Amino acid sequence: MSEGERLTELAKRRGFYFPAAGAYGGAAGFWTYGPQGAALKSNVEDAWRDRFVLQEGHQEISAPDVMPEAVFEASGHLDGFDDMIIECGECGATHRADHIVEDNTDIEEAESLPNEDVMDIIADHDIACPSCNASLAGEPVDNFNLMFATNIGPGTSSPGYLRPETAQGIFVEFPQLSEYARNQLPFGVAQIGKAYRNEISPRKSLVRVREFTQAELEHFVDPEEDEPPLADVEDVTLPLYSGESQQAADGGVEQLTVGEAVDEGVVTSDWVAYYLGVARDWYERIGIDMDRFRFRQHLPGELAHYAADCWDAEAEIDGDWIEITGFAYRGDYDLQKHAEHSGEDYTVFKQYDEPVTVERPTVDPDMSYLGPEFGGDAQSVADALEALAERDPEAFEGEDVTVEVDGEAYTVPVEETDFSVETVTENGEHVRPHVVEPSFGVGRLIYTMLAHAYTEDEVDGEERTYLDLPPEQAPTTVGVFPLMDKDGMAEYAREIASALREAGHSVTYDDSGAIGRRYRRQDEIGTPYCVTVDYESVEEDTVTVRERDSTEQKRVSIDGLAETIARLTEGETTFDDL
RNA sequence: GCGGCGGUGGUCUAGUGGUAGGACCUGAGCCUUCCAAGCUCAUGGCCCGGGUUCAAAUCCCGGCCGCCGCACCA
Numbered sequence: 001m002s003e004g005e006r007l008t009e010l011a012k013r014r015g016f017y018f019p020a021a022g023a024y025g026g027a028a029g030f031w032t033y034g035p036q037g038a039a040l041k042s043n044v045e046d047a048w049r050d051r052f053v054l055q056e057g058h059q060e061i062s063a064p065d066v067m068p069e070a071v072f073e074a075s076g077h078l079d080g081f082d083d084m085i086i087e088c089g090e091c092g093a094t095h096r097a098d099h100i101v102e103d104n105t106d107i108e109e110a111e112s113l114p115n116e117d118v119m120d121i122i123a124d125h126d127i128a129c130p131s132c133n134a135s136l137a138g139e140p141v142d143n144f145n146l147m148f149a150t151n152i153g154p155g156t157s158s159p160g161y162l163r164p165e166t167a168q169g170i171f172v173e174f175p176q177l178s179e180y181a182r183n184q185l186p187f188g189v190a191q192i193g194k195a196y197r198n199e200i201s202p203r204k205s206l207v208r209v210r211e212f213t214q215a216e217l218e219h220f221v222d223p224e225e226d227e228p229p230l231a232d233v234e235d236v237t238l239p240l241y242s243g244e245s246q247q248a249a250d251g252g253v254e255q256l257t258v259g260e261a262v263d264e265g266v267v268t269s270d271w272v273a274y275y276l277g278v279a280r281d282w283y284e285r286i287g288i289d290m291d292r293f294r295f296r297q298h299l300p301g302e303l304a305h306y307a308a309d310c311w312d313a314e315a316e317i318d319g320d321w322i323e324i325t326g327f328a329y330r331g332d333y334d335l336q337k338h339a340e341h342s343g344e345d346y347t348v349f350k351q352y353d354e355p356v357t358v359e360r361p362t363v364d365p366d367m368s369y370l371g372p373e374f375g376g377d378a379q380s381v382a383d384a385l386e387a388l389a390e391r392d393p394e395a396f397e398g399e400d401v402t403v404e405v406d407g408e409a410y411t412v413p414v415e416e417t418d419f420s421v422e423t424v425t426e427n428g429e430h431v432r433p434h435v436v437e438p439s440f441g442v443g444r445l446i447y448t449m450l451a452h453a454y455t456e457d458e459v460d461g462e463e464r465t466y467l468d469l470p471p472e473q474a475p476t477t478v479g480v481f482p483l484m485d486k487d488g489m490a491e492y493a494r495e496i497a498s499a500l501r502e503a504g505h506s507v508t509y510d511d512s513g514a515i516g517r518r519y520r521r522q523d524e525i526g527t528p529y530c531v532t533v534d535y536e537s538v539e540e541d542t543v544t545v546r547e548r549d550s551t552e553q554k555r556v557s558i559d560g561l562a563e564t565i566a567r568l569t570e571g572e573t574t575f576d577d578l
Numbered sequence: 579g580c581g582g583c584g585g586u587g588g589u590c591u592a593g594u595g596g597u598a599g600g601a602c603c604u605g606a607g608c609c610u611u612c613c614a615a616g617c618u619c620a621u622g623g624c625c626c627g628g629g630u631u632c633a634a635a636u637c638c639c640g641g642c643c644g645c646c647g648c649a650c651c652a
Contacts, residue, residue: 005645013589013603025626025642077652085650087579095649144579146652164652200579200650208651459613483612512605516613523613535611544612551613 003318007451008205010465014525016040016450017206029202029210036525037446039475039506041213044286044445045192047472048215051282052438058188058217059180063169065194066150069159074341075168075334077147077161084118085144086136097141100127115141148196148210162196167437169193170218171334174346178220183348185433186226188219192442206443207322213442220433221271222350223332228270233277234259240311241296242266253294268309269329271436276327279313279438286445287470288324289452292316295327315448324444330435339432351428358426361393362386364418373412380405385417393421449473453526459551467526468549471569477506478565479522483534485511493533496543496558500531503562523548529565547575554578 012018015034019026033041053060072078084097097118101107104127113121121127123137148162163169170177170189181187192215202208236258245251256266258277267273276295284290298310313325339346363385370378384403388395395401396419402411453467471477480497482489490511497509508527510518515532522530530546536555537543543561544553556564556578567573 002645008644009589019643022625022643026644028643079652085579144650146650197651203645205644462614464614481612484610514610514613514615516615518614519612520614532612546612553612 003451003454004204007447007454010454010524011037011205011450016446016525027210029199029208031206031209031443036475040449040469040473041442041446043473043475044442044449045213045215047282047286048440048442049190049192051278051285052215052217053188053190056188056217056278058190058219059177060190060192061170061173061177062193063163063166063173063191065162065196066152066160067163067168067172068152069161070341071168071172072147072161072164074337075171076337077164077168084115085142086122086139087142095136097122100136101125115143144200146197146199148198164197165195165439166191166193166214166216167218167334167439170216171435172338172342174220174335174338175344178348185348185350185431186219186221188217190215190217192216204322206447209443212444215440215442217275217438219271219275219436220348221436222348222431223434224431228274230258230262230270230274230277233274233281234262236277236280238267238276238280239290239294240266241294241314243297243299246296246299267311269436272309272311272327272329275436275438276311276313279325279327283313283324285470286473287449287453287468288315288445292452294321296321315452317448317451322444322448323441324448325438325440328437328439330437332432332434334435335432345430347430347432349428350431352426356426358424359421360424361389361396361419361421363389363396363420365412366416366418369416370412374410377405377408377410381410381412384410385412389417389419393419464520464523466523466548469526469528471528471571474526474528475506476508476522476525476527477529477569479508479510479518479527479530481509481515481518481530481532482511483515483532487535488538489533489535492538493531496531496533496561500562500565503566505562505565519546519551529568531561531565545575545578550575 010016011034014036016037017031017033020030020032021027049060052058069078086095086097086100097115098113101113101118101121104125105121107113107121119139119141122139122141127136128134147164150160150162152158152160170191177189178187192213194211195214196211199208199210202210206212234257237255238258238261239253240256240261241253242251245254254266256264258267258273261267261276262270262273267276280290280295283293293313293315295311296314298312302310308329308331310326310328312323313327314321315324316322335346338344363382365382365385367378367382370381374381381403384405385401388401388403396414396417399414400411401414401417401419402409404410449469450467453469454465455468456463456465458464467474478500480493480500482493493511494509497507500507508522510521512518519530526548528548530548532544532546532553534544537558541558542555543558544555545564546553552575554575564573564578568575568578
């Protein structure tokens with residue numbers, strides 16, 4: 001059985017996750033997190049929030065899953081997602097219809113043509129299937145959109161989409177979010193939420209799904225001025241698999257510190273390097289095996305439409321590398337697009353230390369002259385004059401000035417342009433922030449954590465399976481058992497369970513069957529500690545605490561038990577020191 | 579979406595054209611002074627639809643789901 005199969009079996013049996021709506025046959029790519037899985041997910045999200053929001057001083061928001069079409073027109077997802085697909089009737093291969101047309105004809109931008117036209121072109125040119133050479137003439141051209149579409153309100157006049165990434169919910173609200181950050185760069189806005197992609201072929205349980213949780217951080221920075229606090233992470237060692245190494249015959253993963261990676265230019269963006277460092281330690285914190293982990297740089301052809309440089313964090317499972325996080329330097333792509341499409345201001349005003357006095361050439365052309373003179377071109381001429389004044393004020397020194405519009409020259413008397421050089425005081429400038437984006441797939445993190453935590457060993461000759469999840473992440477912190485359900489032990493144990501719950505621990509109480517069975521049950525869901533009440537407990541107010549990984553036990557006093565468990569889970573003390 | 583393989587209680591699995599058996603798990607009880615012990619009892623199943631047949635969980639077709647490969651993964 002593969003690692004993945006063992007995991008899926010355990011996940012279903014023990015309540016981590018299972019295919020959704022199985023009673024009706026299910027739907028591929030949708031999974032329900034059971035009690036253990038939901039608790040684990042919640043813990044991972046809390047740990048992420050702690051590190052990437054609280055510790056960084058960022059803000060967190062929660063935007064809608066459904067957004068109106070305009071948002072995705074601006075973001076590029078509508079075009080980027082609406083692929084023309086043609087399927088070969090012979091071999092069944094699916095191809096991008098627009099690409100096939102572009103490759104076989106002089107036509108460019110075939111994507112902008114209606115599907116019928118593309119079909120006709122394929123028939124007219126008798127284009128063949130690139131896979132098997134059969135003719136594609138007559139095969140239908142379909143759209144395949146990876147976004148889930150819906151209608152907002154009754155009717156179809158207001159289309160909406162389920163977001164394919166949580167990021168747009170942040171970008172689109174930038175003007176408001178900037179206000180909350182008092183318009184001071186840099187600032188970061190995070191979001192943990194669902195995203196949806198109508199994948200052609202969901203695979204590998206939680207790895208490729210149609211509905212998933214993302215934890216995304218959009219860190220808005222001034223590209224000219226802001227620097228990450230690299231000193232905080234410069235000694236963190238990163239396993240880097242650069243684009244260069246991937247393409248080299250003998251390339252492999254290089255262990256470089258964040259400092260070295262930046263100095264040697266392996267990671268070009270300091271910001272990306274910073275977050276690689278932060279994330280590396282965080283992955284370790286949540287129990288990902290650092291011996292089965294790497295950062296892989298995207299190859300040039302692999303980069304998304306918005307990304308300038310991108311590294312993926314990848315974890316090895318069953319010999320495959322699973323992408324668990326993307327670290328992208330998105331530049332100002334998204335804010336720029338939303339500014340263009342919405343007409344709103346997606347910049348931050350940066351005030352200078354000292355106001356700057358500059359001489360600015362301006363024109364205020366007399367339209368009552370330009371209008372009659374140039375007719376419909378008058379506005380273009382006025383715009384050209386303005387541009388020229390900024391570019392080359394000396395052009396206005398003579399009697400006439402000549403500008404070119406669409407290859408045609410227009411000559412205007414300078415006095416009609418009202419040219420002047422004004423002295424203005426500038427207090428600052430509008431800056432369009434750049435965006436650094438670490439984007440985590442929560443389901444994939446969970447899948448990796450479970451796969452890496454899955455451990456088999458032997459206790460007293462019996463095989464045992466347990467999850468060595470870090471106590472902070474474990475769905476349940478402590479199991480409380482009476483050694484036997486008699487002589488007051490159960491009552492005593494229930495009181496202890498209540499007390500531990502009141503102290504904030506996640507507690508399971510179990511009095512069924514033999515004690516060993518109960519330990520194993522907790523082992524399989526990764527519960528780090530079990531407290532057992534025996535005869536001595538009732539008499540002396542002590543209990544045994546059993547550690548999951550070693551199965552060793554220590555007797556401790558009931559007094560301060562909750563604090564003892566808390567210190568163990570938080571790593572402030574070790575089991576050996578009890 | 580294509581191709582290959584598969585689908586029997588919660589899990590793992592046996593099985594045959596005559597409507598299913600085991601193990602584990604789970605629950606109840608007994609026993610038990612710390613690691614899946616034992617005994618008794620109990621709950622629970624042939625993925626869905628159509629076809630062939632006197633009879634289908636079994637054979638055929640389609641669908642759904644899963645795994646693998648291809649394609650896709652902006």
